[in-house]
Amino acid sequence: MALGGSAQAQLFPDGFPNPFRAPPGKWFTKDDVTTSYNYCEICFWKCGIQASVQGGKVRKVDGYESNPKSRGMLCPRGQGGVATTYDPDRLKKPLIRVEGSERGSGQYREASWDEAYDYIAEKMNQIKFEHGSESVAFFGHGTGDAWFASYLPGAWGSPNAAKPSVSLCTGPRETASQYTFGRGISGHEQIDWDETDYIVLIGHHIGEDTHNTQLQDFALALKRGAKLVVVDPRFSVAASKANDWLPIKPATDTALLLAWANVLVEEGLYDAEYVDKYTVGFEQLAAHVAQYTPEWAAEITEIPADTIRRIAREMAAHAPRAVLPVNRHTVWYGPDDMHRMRSLYIVNVLLGNYGMPGGYYFCDAPVVEAYPHPALPLSPASGGCGGGSTDVVTDSPFRPAADRGKFFGTATAVQELIEPMLTGEPYPIKGLFSYGVNLFHSIPMVERTKQALKELDLYVAIDILPMEHVMWADVILPESTYLERYDDLLLQAYKTPFISARFPAHPPLYDTRGAFDMAKQLGERLGLGEYFPWENVEEYLDRRLSSIGSSLEALKDQGTIVRRGRPYFADWERLNRNPIGTPSGKIEIYSERFAEAGLDPLPVFVPPIEGPSGMYRLLYGRSPVHTFARTHNNPILMEAHGENGVWISTSEAAGLGIRHNEYVYLENQDGVREGPVRAYVTERIRNDCVYLVHGFGHKTPLMRIANGRGASDNYLQTRYDLDPVSGGAGLRNNWVKLVKGAPDPQHPPVAWLAREGSRA
Amino acid sequence: MTRLAMAIDLASCVGCAACSIACKMENEVPLGVNRLWIRNTTVGTFPNLTVEHRPEQCLHCENPPCVPVCPTGCCFVRDDGIVDIDVKKCIGCSACIAACPYDARHMLPQGYVSKCDFCKHRVDEGRMPACVETCPTLCRTFGDLDDPNSPVSIAIREARRVDVLRPGLGTEPNLYYLNTPAAFGLVGETGGTL
Amino acid sequence: MTEFYGLPFSVHFWHWPTLIHFALVALAGGMVLVTAIASIKGHPKTRTYALITMVLIVLDLITLWVESPSRFRFTHVWLFLTITPTAPIWLGAWGLIISLGSSFFVWLDKGPKMLWNAGLVVGAALALTYPGLALAVNVNRPLWTPVLLVLFPLTGMVTVLGLAHLFKQAWAARWLVTVSIASAVMGIVYLFALATGSAEARQAFEYLWSHDGLWLSVGIAALLVAPVLIRRLPLLAGLVPILGATLVRSLIVEAGQAQFFGF
């Protein structure tokens, strides 16, 4: 009722006000306000920002017009993410695990950077001596992963560099794209929102994913009058904007897509001219999809055949300005995933929209020369959400990555490097760097990960906050935040490719460093100094920028340099070039390469893996105000959304006798329990699944605000199903039941915790 | 005359709270209170559903009930229509908090009342309020109602439907909600069905 | 179903010190009226009443100062430097000050008596009505209805008359009975008007009744104790209505802070 939440509003973090002082003037009334350009690092979208500094502190960040990713706007996380820099719970000094203490027991002593680097170098050399350089694995996420998941392992000589953003996220879509178009999807999904008239989203949570520019484009497209269809077992925020919501049975999306292909082909609605000009394998497809009638799909997907037909016809009527946008997190159900993404691309191709206005545009990163350095002995296939997942290591003196042979693709799968730590097969992995990767909130089978960490000879964690997995490391290197450090240039593939730079708004608050410095220092200690020939980061950046006739000084006043792009086929044809990078030079609807490898050359429907009866399939997604599991100690963002709830349909909840907002436990098929977590009883979800927002359920008192709030989906993911093509780990084949009787954890107000934190 | 007003197109708003958090940072709103918050309400039953994502803040009423009840004159209306607070006169009696039909006002720990002021420091410099500037769905417009070419005038003119909160109270808000997702208008005191 | 990112300030803005103020201002306001009548009629105890009035007003002002979150910024000076007659609190502030001054001179027994009497009458009118007015002006809060414009002065008088009766003021009994009955009747009218009013009023009534129904009934019943017991148990007959009136006032102030908007 109206009087609820009083405790929340009555506690103030500022302590008792000084009664004699007049209301203080706000930051913008002071005269020492300065601004500096940066790009946001709260998520991977990396919007250009301008930080306003006053009194040695960033008070506000704003987007700026000339940056194509922010265009002057920012999402909630970008706005509030600033508070993480001033989080009293941050890692403040290098830490070394007390000798003789067990991993995970959290006993540390402060160390100097020199000591920490020496410690790491010594252990690495020892591992190299005993097992070979490949036995050190490198996991990375964030801007600095260029150093820790590509460059340093390349210089050091380990192919076991991996990013969760591939095999736990974009893997299927990247592999599918590489083998269909011969190019990846860019880190910025290249949907031509400005021109499209008909949008079909498949489990794509725009609005809950607040990827700034994507959300802007989406909203503007709808405002322009584009029609929207949303396919999702849950009535997502995007669904609330849709003309049609198709509450599909989970894990059956491929059947729907194949049926759409069937209708487009059977009814002759596809773009014959486009297909003829740009593709190969249409005949095989036509024969193949004949079996996938809407009636067949209706049985599987629980969407009426008439609806399937109608939507296909509407798409065709708007083609080529009808698009089925590719989403980002595509590791859903395992064996099916790559096929689902291929089916999605093929429906787009049948609509004739790839490389056409209103469909998918082409984009490439702007070219800025690398700082001259000796060739690296190895180029690890860590991939990334911006493509590049087919890097192949040839003629390498090193052993192949430890996950080779488990699946067809070549980008290293992060979750497949855990097993070798435990079994030593195909060869042991004895060392691990985790740069910004939350090992316990991104990789499934957390218990297995913990066991594996115990087997290591060296585990180094580089992070900003004392996340749970960080406090298992032998050496913890505290990183400066994006507001305190320089970083490499951001070379963004985009409709108008652009270059932006990061300038520290103020010096680091604590004894922390950026990835750039850490990699160089460590490299030098490892005897790899020749690969790090630059003096410092300013000189490095300036030299790179000079190759395009700019300079660090110039970028300081400019923030972003925008280039012209070649978005459509017509732009490439004018230059007599072909953007399609497949062996045939055409869009490969039918993949010879898959056929040769004994894989299905055309997408097939793999029936869903079913769970134990009486349990619900666990789906997960995002909160608009949080990124991954990394913003949950930020008081501003946590106050906006401080705990997740498990979505369950009204009718199922009634059957279970569960009331809205009541605390329950979640117990999965293997008996793993999470919670207490609130039941979010809603009409907005099907009866056969439940839904959790990812990232909550932290389990470390070192992060005062995050600790113990809500439930973690990742801890409940005690199994996954490997996509045999991309190496992606299908995470949505876990099932849970709701157990009544959980106590109310009585979380103290965020404001109160924040005040405690700043006093400590 | 200038009559400043804001409009929020609910057909575009996704309830992401970027506006709320931008406001918090810009105006140093302490933890525990908000000048701007988001109320997301589900309407209907499976599968006939919609969600109203509704940001709420001070509506800068034309006829603000909070102003006449202020005993010290610290609540006043600027010439451009911004309902403002002269904090040095505030005695913290909470009469204005009681009078606001929208829970838009809050007490600060320093002992005076605060609320959305349309980011008057930005408006005075010719900039957009922080919430309007940042909104990633561009659903917020702001400007002078007396200028037919201001973004807000255009947005209101082009809207399919225009609503205000609690119209029955005669407050005549200068914050307009455009294109409510539910056919019956804004989700109100008594709710409604699709 | 509704969920929030960030919360509105839909919480209690007035807390227990405000309830004390509402009780004290009832006594003070009532006492001003008693003093006014006594002074006009030339009652022998007029000076004593004036003294009590001053004590009560000062106590109330101290309470107001203590509960104010800006007590050390001394911004209260603006109450008297600005002219805001639309604000019940401004009217109340002047009402109390005028009453204080007039009582002072009545107590001194100096100066133009007519003027002090007029001051006392005006002051009494303001001090007795402004609490109800301060609530009733908030048409957005459905539990604070115009009925309070009558109910609050009446219950205020009940507390003073009860006190007078306790201190064996002969004139008090008759009035205590009358005003108590009138208060109880207005209390019932208040509830009845809510329960049969608009949809919002009915929703508010349900809220009030489910939260405070019992105590509200007790309070109204207590107002009816005086007429029954005034001869047999004069002590209880004085005390119980005071408690009843204070209870009814406090419950309305406390519960009435709810507004039923958007739920």
Ligand code: SF4
């Ligand atoms: S930022 Fe815009 S889209 Fe997000 S909640 Fe605010 S008004 Fe709505």
Ligand code: SF4
């Ligand atoms: S919304 Fe509330 S605070 Fe704002 S002008 Fe209206 S009554 Fe006053």
Ligand code: SF4
């Ligand atoms: S106009 Fe400014 S103060 Fe008002 S809600 Fe928007 S950001 Fe906050």
